[in-house]
Amino acid sequence: MSEAEELGALRDQIDAIDQQIQQLINERARCAQQVAEVKQKYCSPGDSVVFYRPEREAQVLRKIMARNQGPLGDESMARLFREVMSQCLALEEPLTVAYLGPEGTFTQQAALKHFGHAVSCAGQISIADVFREVESGAAHFGVVPVENSTEGVVTHTLDSFVESNLLICGEVTLRIHHHLLTSEPSASVTRIYSHAQSLAQCRLWLDQNYPNVERIAVASNAEAARRASQEPGAAAIASEAAAELYALKPVHANIEDQPDNTTRFLIVGQQPTQSSGDDKTSILVASRNEPGALYHVLEPFHRDGVSLTRIETRPSRSGTWSYVFFIDFEGHRDDERIVPLLAEIQSKAVDFKWLGSYPKAVL
Numbered sequence: 001m002s003e004a005e006e007l008g009a010l011r012d013q014i015d016a017i018d019q020q021i022q023q024l025i026n027e028r029a030r031c032a033q034q035v036a037e038v039k040q041k042y043c044s045p046g047d048s049v050v051f052y053r054p055e056r057e058a059q060v061l062r063k064i065m066a067r068n069q070g071p072l073g074d075e076s077m078a079r080l081f082r083e084v085m086s087q088c089l090a091l092e093e094p095l096t097v098a099y100l101g102p103e104g105t106f107t108q109q110a111a112l113k114h115f116g117h118a119v120s121c122a123g124q125i126s127i128a129d130v131f132r133e134v135e136s137g138a139a140h141f142g143v144v145p146v147e148n149s150t151e152g153v154v155t156h157t158l159d160s161f162v163e164s165n166l167l168i169c170g171e172v173t174l175r176i177h178h179h180l181l182t183s184e185p186s187a188s189v190t191r192i193y194s195h196a197q198s199l200a201q202c203r204l205w206l207d208q209n210y211p212n213v214e215r216i217a218v219a220s221n222a223e224a225a226r227r228a229s230q231e232p233g234a235a236a237i238a239s240e241a242a243a244e245l246y247a248l249k250p251v252h253a254n255i256e257d258q259p260d261n262t263t264r265f266l267i268v269g270q271q272p273t274q275s276s277g278d279d280k281t282s283i284l285v286a287s288r289n290e291p292g293a294l295y296h297v298l299e300p301f302h303r304d305g306v307s308l309t310r311i312e313t314r315p316s317r318s319g320t321w322s323y324v325f326f327i328d329f330e331g332h333r334d335d336e337r338i339v340p341l342l343a344e345i346q347s348k349a350v351d352f353k354w355l356g357s358y359p360k361a362v363l
């Protein structure tokens, strides 16, 4: 056989397989539409139907990864199905997701990684605005950054939970790569714009490569890219998405000081999420201002062998030198061993707030 004949035969096979995949995807989509009808049928009058089910989506993705045999990698396969589910859910109900914008931010990337591309994303100018959009019902869900592996916690996000009644219904992590973007030759750069966190994440690289160039902190990396596209002599530290959006060239790629630089984002919404079988819970606890206060809050976790995944301390706004603790641990509020544990902590604390139980990030 000639090359053309061999390729022709294989491409015929691919066409036939595509036809089957397409039919099956539409069959799946029809099932999702029926799921929507069932959800509507059993919804109590006065309640609003909840179409998006984070725990079910996490379970679907975990099953896909567990049974995958290649040659496509587990994560690549899960990403494909992430998009299929996103389109199926959009047939049930098109979602609006508020995120910390503007367009081109890492938070937007996180929103698309979590929900897939069939949602409509609404960029907000602050974390408080993301919370407001979801509280008012203008957006179904919100996405906000909460911690970075190099720079630590995003305090605005934690503080927002003190006042807000929104619940955490998911988490998503993103490997953060920073690039130096400009439209000029890199030698003529006189100013570098970026968000303060990104400037900090690239501090050593900047000290070595641009020691005498002014670093200017702006509201977001996307805003930095916008300025770099308009001002002569300006460069930005931002993402590939921002480079595309503002037609800038990445003159130096992956300039972050820590190669495993990762940011964790939270998904916030109005409804509680059911157990997916592999979950995390976040709580806020204020304890008495006395010796051993934190110890007494944490002791039950140790005793019951429940793993803490994070603990943050923030000053409470209600009194000088009193604190609230943000605690993340493994398990769901409805798990048999978590129910009594939470009751005990609640009974010991001056103030206690359950912020949500949600599936551990799958992708």
Ligand SMILES: C=C(O[C@@H]1C=C(C(=O)O)C=C[C@H]1O)C(=O)O
Pocket: 031, 032, 035, 051, 052, 053, 054, 056, 057, 060, 084, 085, 086, 088, 089, 092
């Ligand atoms: C189909 C459903 O609704 C939505 C779509 C899903 C899917 O496409 O698999 C999964 C969960 C929900 O977000 C469902 O609840 O099963």
